Amino acid sequence: MNTRQMRYGPLPVERVDVAVIGGGVVGAAVARALSGHDLTVALVEARCDVGDGTSKANTAILHTGFDAKPGTLESRLVRRGCELLGDYAATTGIPVERTGAVLVAWTDEELAALPGLAAKAVKNGYDRCEIIGAEEVYQQVPALAPGALGGLTVPDESIICPWTTTLAFATEALSRGAYLLFNTRVEGVEPPSGTAGDAADTVLRTSRGTLRAGWVVNAAGLGSDVIDGLFGHTRFTVTPRRGELFVFDKLARPMVNKIVLPVPSSRGKGVLVSPTIYGNVMLGPTAEDRDDRTDTSTSEHGFAFLLEKGRKLMPALLDEEVTSSYAGLRAATEHGDYQVFLDAGQRYLVLGGIRSTGLTSAMAVAEHALGLLGEAGLRLDAKATLPDPPRMPNIGEAFPRPYQRADLIAEDPAYGTAVCFCERVTEGEIRDALASPIPPADIDGLRRRTRALMGRCQGFFCGVEVEGRLCAGVARANREHGEHGDTEKTGEAQ
Amino acid sequence: MSGTNGVAPDVTTESPDVAVVGAGPSGLTAARELAASGLDVLVLDREWEAGGIPRHSDHTGYGLRDLHRVMNGPAYARLLAERAVEAGARVRTSAMVTGWAGERSLDVTTPEGRIRVDARAVVLATGARERPRTARLVPGDRPPGVMNTGQLQNLVHLHHREVGTRAVIVGAELVSWSAALTLREAGCRTVLMTTEHPHAESYAAFSVPGRAVLRVPVATRTRVTRIIGHHAVEAVEVEDLATGARRTVPCDTVIFTGDWIPDHELARAAGLDLDPGSKGPLVDNALRTSRPGVFAVGNLVHPVDTADIAALDGHHVARHVRDYLTGVLPQGPGIPLRAEAPFTWVSPGLVRPGAGTPPRERILLWSAEQRLVARIEVTQDGRRIARRTLPWPVSPGRVFRVPSSLLSGADPHGGPITISLA
Known part of the structure; x- marks a missing residue:
């Protein structure tokens, strides 16, 4: 399939063996895993890109799972996913920084909770936590506000690029032959009737036409309960939980070399201060249950809450400029664990209620999903040969970026020509992103692939230049692929 | 800073007498004067073309002083660049300084490769930018169509692209009217200008005819509290600061103007002393920073004054750079110069007796409030050393200039000098 067929026109395929609904980190991981087998696979996504929902706006932490609820599926999959993703990141170049975390106790009650948390970590299979005194807390995070009483270290908590992670999974799925179907919203489902025999397919009515699938995996995140309902189930309800975050200027980064976590309470994991993989500092998230599954606006009360928290945690941070703020919606449910159910009769699997830990657990969720599908009768014959995993562009700060690499610039001057100055993104990187297997569809997509425009000037200097390059790149791709698909007009009319 | 880490071995080195970072009015003027006196001057600018902000400010008024x-603006930018080159300065564009490799040594990325510039003196002339919506903590949706004046003028003047049809301008200072003019040129009507101040802060000479000609309604004592619109801007929510009442103003474009912050990344990365008010590097009357041989000029130290004033900083600093290169070093720690509210910063922030007058014999100040009568008082160690009523008002959104002769009564061995409004 070409890049135009991914996004526009009638669907390039009528039937697949497995349709995965939802192109977030979990869906992309499942599509990648499935496409390693002799199966036709489609990743069906309502938006114009992978990772454009919850997967793009989260705290971007690669969790050890130390604080999960022991014995849950989430605990097991986070632990396993952390290992899998750590290895996969090393292979594909997904930016990861092994910063470690320190959980800080501010009250006697929180201090008293630390031994329990250390014991819980062990139950979750993680035994490297250590309780430290206040003095050592300040050694680790000198900019912390006064008043910390002690802490618990989690040396293996890390930060990771969530955008590259999802993109890597989808890129590999594509290279293994999976169909990526964007702008494809599932609007209706006709499950196999059961009377039509084993060969009956599920019919998915989508905004781009009908797709028949032998099996369906629901990884629709915020919409997973709705899709589950279309299959006739009422097992859980997703309540979008809004999390607002501030991203502070890179000049703040030397203040925060570790993830600073609060002691979790009944009200959730609380507000953390964390370095980001792009060299900034993040403060957040808030936690607010909402009704609207699309409303990712930020709010006055959210900002006020974050500023108050920031002042209490690290007052010096507030002297720095806020580079950006955003809000993400977590797919919270009324249940305490992931909502994974297989319906062998319907040849349908739901992967619901996967909250903020989904980034870490995605590969393990995929592994688990394939196990369940295999047991239920899906034939999983590994492909004889597979293409090499993709090598993703480095947009993190842990390793040299193109502008720093004399070797790359000598080969290609485009890597020495800065376009976005604040984030030091070069002409070569923007060109590469536009020519990549899954090119960006909009400015946000280009930002997630290159970091262009996410810096402190927010476009004051380079905004017009970057947008111009995106428009030219998208127009070029559409011209080149125009003859393969129908016109764009047809795609939009449907 | 991530950019300051080790440089690969195959990096070329340049060793000019003076490296100037930033090819805007102040940097180009400094480069011209220094090159004219026979020094080897290398100007580095990350843009593909020299000239700085005036390149896309397509209105008149440049070059006066x-x-x-x-x-x-564009003609002015071209002329300054030509004059620097004629004088013998090397102006290198698409050259992004990414960090420091030593006291006066810079790491630079160019299409021709990574370069290390080992200079004998460095002049920082990196200018200022407007705070974007995000830094002003305006919540709401995050659609495209929200930008600063810099991006707007770039869009319209350099790239000749379209904007929307109905704009709200945040701010009512000089630059805000410049944005209104640009919008009109692009066929976009300004439906509202909002300012938290009780008056539009721009010169009356501009804002009165500006209002008449552009027919822009100005809402004083208001602020934008929310941006509304998922995929495109649909409206902004505006709060009346006096009553707290809020209303929705439909629009498709929002321009955040003014609220300047210096582009101080290199100054911060060097660990230079900063002025807590302007957030630019702290300089003395010779425009010297806290690091010997490193100077700072233009809107990096006074965000922001007009381009010609910035250019004259370049003129001023040249003599002091030459002095430094012949071995003249600052004497003593200098006397801190402070400003009391409503002033938010004063430049220079340090006075060194014996270093001569500051640029144009003026002290520059920025005010958060309007005062129609400017009665200035200068004190040191509890003693009033000058008092004068100046014939021009104090206005937010533009620099207030005070003759440096008001400091002439200061005790060179005394404590900090304070400027206030009586």
Whole structure:
């Protein structure tokens, strides 16, 4: 399939063996895993890109799972996913920084909770936590506000690029032959009737036409309960939980070399201060249950809450400029664990209620999903040969970026020509992103692939230049692929 | 800073007498003067073309005080660049300084490769930018169509692209009217200008005819509290600061103007002393920073004054850079210069007796409030050393200039000097 067929026109395929609904980190991981087998696979996504929902706006932490609820599926999959993703990141170049975390106790009650948390970590299979005194807390995070009483270290908590992670999974799925179907919203489902025999397919009515699938995996995140309902189930309800975050200027980064976590309470994991993989500092998230599954606006009360928290945690941070703020919606449910159910009769699997830990657990969720599908009768014959995993562009700060690499610039001057100055993104990187297997569809997509425009000037200097390059790149791709698909007009009319 | 880490071995080195970072009015003027006196001067600018902000400010008024003529921004930018090159300065564009490799040594990325510039003196002339919506903590949706004046003018003047049809301008200072003019040129009507101040802060000479000609309604004592619109801007929510009442103003474009912050990344990365008010590097009357041989000029130290004033900083600093290169070093720690509210910063922030007058014999100040009568008082160690009523008002959104002769009564061995409004 070409890049135009991914996004526009009638669907390039009528039937697949497995349709995965939802192109977030979990869906992309499942599509990648499935496409390693002799199966036709489609990743069906309502938006114009992978990772454009919850997967793009989260705290971007690669969790050890130390604080999960022991014995849950989430605990097991986070632990396993952390290992899998750590290895996969090393292979594909997904930016990861092994910063470690320190959980800080501010009250006697929180201090008293630390031994329990250390014991819980062990139950979750993680035994490297250590309780430290206040003095050592300040050694680790000198900019912390006064008043910390002690802490618990989690040396293996890390930060990771969530955008590259999802993109890597989808890129590999594509290279293994999976169909990526964007702008494809599932609007209706006709499950196999059961009377039509084993060969009956599920019919998915989508905004781009009908797709028949032998099996369906629901990884629709915020919409997973709705899709589950279309299959006739009422097992859980997703309540979008809004999390607002501030991203502070890179000049703040030397203040925060570790993830600073609060002691979790009944009200959730609380507000953390964390370095980001792009060299900034993040403060957040808030936690607010909402009704609207699309409303990712930020709010006055959210900002006020974050500023108050920031002042209490690290007052010096507030002297720095806020580079950006955003809000993400977590797919919270009324249940305490992931909502994974297989319906062998319907040849349908739901992967619901996967909250903020989904980034870490995605590969393990995929592994688990394939196990369940295999047991239920899906034939999983590994492909004889597979293409090499993709090598993703480095947009993190842990390793040299193109502008720093004399070797790359000598080969290609485009890597020495800065376009976005604040984030030091070069002409070569923007060109590469536009020519990549899954090119960006909009400015946000280009930002997630290159970091262009996410810096402190927010476009004051380079905004017009970057947008111009995106428009030219998208127009070029559409011209080149125009003859393969129908016109764009047809795609939009449907 | 991530950019300051080790440089690969195959990096070329340049060793000019002076490296100037930033090819805007102040940097180019400094480069011209220094090159004219026979020094090897290398100007580095990350843009593909020299000239700085005036390149996309397509209105007249440039060059008045430095070149004694009036021209439009792009012509002014070109002329300054030509004059620097004619004088013998090497102006290198698409050259992004990414960090420091030593006291006066810079790491630079260019299409020709990574370069290390080992200079004997460095002049920082990196300018200022407007705070974007995000830094002003305006919540709401995050659609495209929200930008600063810099991006707007770039869009319209350099790239000749379209904007929307109904704009709200945040701010009512000089630059805000410049944004209104640009919007009109692009066929976009300004439906509202909002300012938290009780008056539009721009010069009456501009804002009165500006209001008449552009027919822009100005809402004083208001602020934008929310941006509304998922995929495109649909409206902004505006709060009346006096009553707390809020209303929704439909629009498709929002321009955040003014609220300047210096582009101080290199100054911060060097660990230079900063002025807590302007957030630019702290300089003395010779425009010297806290690191010997490193100077700072233009809107990096006074965000922001007009381009010609910035250019004259370049003129001023040249003599002091030459002095430094011949071994003249600052004497003593200098006397801190402070400003009391409503002033938010004063430049220079340090006075060194014996270093001569500051640029144009003026002290520059920025005010958060309007005062129609400017009665200035200068004190040191509890003693009033000067008091004068100046014939021009104090206005937010533009620099207030005070003759440096008001400091002449200061005790060179005394404590900090304070400037306030009586």
